[in-house]
Amino acid sequence: SQQGEEDPQALSIQEGENATMNCSYKTSINNLQWYRQNSGRGLVHLILIRSNEREKHSGRLRVTLDTSKKSSSLLITASRAADTASYFCATDARDTGNQFYFGTGTSLTVIP
Amino acid sequence: KAGVTQTPRYLIKTRGQQVTLSCSPISGHRSVSWYQQTPGQGLQFLFEYFSETQRNKGNFPGRFSGRQFSNSRSEMNVSTLELGDSALYLCASSPQGSGYTFGSGTRLTVV
Numbered sequence: 001s002q003q004g005e006e007d008p009q010a011l012s013i014q015e016g017e018n019a020t021m022n023c024s025y026k027t028s029i030n031n032l033q034w035y036r037q038n039s040g041r042g043l044v045h046l047i048l049i050r051s052n053e054r055e056k057h058s059g060r061l062r063v064t065l066d067t068s069k070k071s072s073s074l075l076i077t078a079s080r081a082a083d084t085a086s087y088f089c090a091t092d093a094r095d096t097g098n099q100f101y102f103g104t105g106t107s108l109t110v111i112p
Numbered sequence: 113k114a115g116v117t118q119t120p121r122y123l124i125k126t127r128g129q130q131v132t133l134s135c136s137p138i139s140g141h142r143s144v145s146w147y148q149q150t151p152g153q154g155l156q157f158l159f160e161y162f163s164e165t166q167r168n169k170g171n172f173p174g175r176f177s178g179r180q181f182s183n184s185r186s187e188m189n190v191s192t193l194e195l196g197d198s199a200l201y202l203c204a205s206s207p208q209g210s211g212y213t214f215g216s217g218t219r220l221t222v223v
Binding site: 033035040041042043044045048088099100101102103104105 | 116118145147154155157160168170200202204211212213214215216217219
């Protein structure tokens with residue numbers, strides 16, 4: 001299936017450290033997006049990276065995309081307790097229009 | 113600007129009943145998508161509507177249906193509820209179909 005897979009499934013770090021999570025997908029995409037979800041709530045859009053982009057920054061977030069390896073990474077620098085959440089990547093395949101496939105998510109815990 | 117509004121926030125239904133969930137997208141957004149989130153299956157795409165037309169549909173049985181009105185508001189309906197339909201149902205809107213803004217979801221419990 002097109003579904004992305006995040007790695008690791010769970011990550012626990014100390015406040016101030018950097019957190020890196022990875023996403024792999026299976027087919028050619030138009031865009032890849034990262035979302036955050038606090039426990040049981042809706043998803044918050046973090047960043048969108050297009051297939052012709054390799055890196056994008058937004059505040060403490062840095063996203064890379066390697067289309068040859070069909071993978072992306074999300075780096076959160078100088079983490080804070082408020083960053084504790086689940087993080088999902090979502091991809092839209094070139095042949096399925098606007099149907100987005102979400103990965104299984106990485107659960108990040110930032111310890112104060 | 114107001115975000116995506118989903119109502120109700122919580123819902124408890126019994127097996128066999130039907131349910132209708134509502135989603136009001138951000139003003140000006142014409143694309144509305146619905147997702148089901150469960151611990152076991154993660155986030156699964158249900159369908160996407162654009163200008164009152166269903167543009168994409170996921171792999172869900174016919175008991176799951178939806179529609180979009182001329183003001184872009186959308187509803188999804190689940191008939192003959194099963195225990196496995198218990199989930200968080202998320203609605204998302206977008207101007208054209210990327211960079212979705214999600215609502216807080218409706219948590220449906222089927223007993």
